[in-house]
Amino acid sequence: SQQGEEDPQALSIQEGENATMNCSYKTSINNLQWYRQNSGRGLVHLILIRSNEREKHSGRLRVTLDTSKKSSSLLITASRAADTASYFCATDGETSGSRLTFGEGTQLTVNP
Amino acid sequence: AAGVIQSPRHLIKEKRETATLKCYPIPRHDTVYWYQQGPGQDPQFLISFYEKMQSDKGSIPDRFSAQQFSDYHSELNMSSLELGDSALYFCASSLPLVAGGLYNEQFFGPGTRLTVL
Numbered sequence: 001s002q003q004g005e006e007d008p009q010a011l012s013i014q015e016g017e018n019a020t021m022n023c024s025y026k027t028s029i030n031n032l033q034w035y036r037q038n039s040g041r042g043l044v045h046l047i048l049i050r051s052n053e054r055e056k057h058s059g060r061l062r063v064t065l066d067t068s069k070k071s072s073s074l075l076i077t078a079s080r081a082a083d084t085a086s087y088f089c090a091t092d093g094e095t096s097g098s099r100l101t102f103g104e105g106t107q108l109t110v111n112p
Numbered sequence: 113a114a115g116v117i118q119s120p121r122h123l124i125k126e127k128r129e130t131a132t133l134k135c136y137p138i139p140r141h142d143t144v145y146w147y148q149q150g151p152g153q154d155p156q157f158l159i160s161f162y163e164k165m166q167s168d169k170g171s172i173p174d175r176f177s178a179q180q181f182s183d184y185h186s187e188l189n190m191s192s193l194e195l196g197d198s199a200l201y202f203c204a205s206s207l208p209l210v211a212g213g214l215y216n217e218q219f220f221g222p223g224t225r226l227t228v229l
Binding site: 045103 | 147215225
């Protein structure tokens, strides 16, 4: 990806634990979105956070954004086996318009 | 709720053949984006349309072309297919801010898996 990296690339946890995934980007952004992708399938929109927001919640998801560090984190609480998937962050920016630039993704495995 | 529809879901072609992928956006969404995701890679932006006009162009090969029709569906035409074109092709749609869209929130279809042999 030209925009950023996700950390870690792979994460394996037990059901019930929390999972934290990080995303870094390089250019100024307007919005940052998180998506989930089950193996080889479609991208499911999880949450969008605007550049002037610092934290957002949706159900078991908590997203933070630190524009000074050009980074975001996605926290999934009380994980379930069904959360097993790849998670991508995607940004759109002042110079890139509305196209999304994706990070490299984190493969999350939640063991039952 | 209605989602983005893509057809076909799977497509197998030989080298040098052509392929046409179709995308039907969520009702009232007038902006369509195409992305390509190679094996083990993140999605890469190809091209987008707003109100039937091309609005942005990314790393789309000259062999590919796309358009958006009066009913807002879009087609991606791919010619002289190469082995490296094998990928998942996603279409996404969004609702413009003026119509209540939320800050470029893009919703993706299930993708078309193209295999070039």
